[in-house]
Amino acid sequence: MQSSMVITPLKHSADKKCNFGATITGLDLNVISDEDLMTLKDAIYKYQLVVIKGQHNLDPVKHWELITRLDPTAPQVHGHGTVKEFQKSGGMLAKRMVHGIPAAPNVRLIGKGYQGDDHYGIKGFTAFGASNDYHKYPPSAEAFAAGNTQFQRWHMDAPLYDREPPHFTALRAIKCPVGPEIQINWDDGSGLSMKCQPGQTAFVSNIQLYELLTDEEKMMADHSWVEYAPYPYMWIENCKGRPNGLGLETEGKEHTMEEMPEWDPEKVKTYPMVWMTPSGQKALQVHAICVRKLFLRATPTSEVKEIDDLVKIRELLHSWQERVIRPEYVLMGPVEEGDVQMWDNWSVFHSAVDYPDHYGPRTMHQANLGASDKPVGPVPIPVL
Numbered sequence: 001m002q003s004s005m006v007i008t009p010l011k012h013s014a015d016k017k018c019n020f021g022a023t024i025t026g027l028d029l030n031v032i033s034d035e036d037l038m039t040l041k042d043a044i045y046k047y048q049l050v051v052i053k054g055q056h057n058l059d060p061v062k063h064w065e066l067i068t069r070l071d072p073t074a075p076q077v078h079g080h081g082t083v084k085e086f087q088k089s090g091g092m093l094a095k096r097m098v099h100g101i102p103a104a105p106n107v108r109l110i111g112k113g114y115q116g117d118d119h120y121g122i123k124g125f126t127a128f129g130a131s132n133d134y135h136k137y138p139p140s141a142e143a144f145a146a147g148n149t150q151f152q153r154w155h156m157d158a159p160l161y162d163r164e165p166p167h168f169t170a171l172r173a174i175k176c177p178v179g180p181e182i183q184i185n186w187d188d189g190s191g192l193s194m195k196c197q198p199g200q201t202a203f204v205s206n207i208q209l210y211e212l213l214t215d216e217e218k219m220m221a222d223h224s225w226v227e228y229a230p231y232p233y234m235w236i237e238n239c240k241g242r243p244n245g246l247g248l249e250t251e252g253k254e255h256t257m258e259e260m261p262e263w264d265p266e267k268v269k270t271y272p273m274v275w276m277t278p279s280g281q282k283a284l285q286v287h288a289i290c291v292r293k294l295f296l297r298a299t300p301t302s303e304v305k306e307i308d309d310l311v312k313i314r315e316l317l318h319s320w321q322e323r324v325i326r327p328e329y330v331l332m333g334p335v336e337e338g339d340v341q342m343w344d345n346w347s348v349f350h351s352a353v354d355y356p357d358h359y360g361p362r363t364m365h366q367a368n369l370g371a372s373d374k375p376v377g378p379v380p381i382p383v384l
């Protein structure tokens, strides 16, 4: 059968510098052919974020099938493990109740507000989604009620312990809040802000971020690597986020390693700072909030500098990553009910954006799969 799939790159307004994103029409994910699946995969790599229109009737079983077909040799479980494992070790991520859809438990119901009397078998659930409560300095109740908000938490979807980061996440918008635009404030002294529709997810390209580094910084990033904490989200479960959603306030609230449950050093993740994309581009892909150690090399022949001071680690990473967290680089949606967003989770960061309750509930189905392979840097990490 001839494919009716049409891929249209997003046109960004003149004030934007983001260079990624596409919409896809003429595709029914319930019955996607192997050929269209490969075209879709290539499109996600090429455009980093695709919005697949009109998937109102996507069956959660098919949603999960889509994810597994894209990485068929990976362990067939959600990137964060089963709901039970996630609730045990998900730390700060698991503070909000997460439900799997009964017919497809690896498809997670996320969102905000009342999810209905019976949502695919989940009865009378009220979701407390990504909230500004995670921030040390959230907007005041009055400012928030008036539509002032913050980026919740810039991240990639990744367990960063045991399992590998998912290549792709598929996020279906089932119910979107409605109302006038809200305003995201950086609240970090920069005076930056941007308007957006409530309930949208924000994205930045870490390929563009890499390009914003100086030549010296690129050289260092290319030759350096990071070690993540064991059970990283548990490690930082008592920490608070910064107002621009990027990184954590460093207040000494991380658990000590003695306080952590028994962990297996073999499962601790060490990844290059820079991840190569299938087309040979470089993404600065560091999940700063979960980093416990940096191993820096200024040049290929420099001595390795190990840094375990969290203040220094976070200072360096923030000074790099904040360059792309600017209104001109941030891409929001445009997502309507029924759309499925899929992104190259190895080359972008995303963030939810909280909104006042009176805009109504938000209902999303999210699925991803810990990858069958691990990220590869421009040069191998040396054995020390």
Ligand SMILES: [Fe+2]
Residues within 6 Å of the ligand: 155, 156, 157, 350
């Ligand atoms: Fe996410």
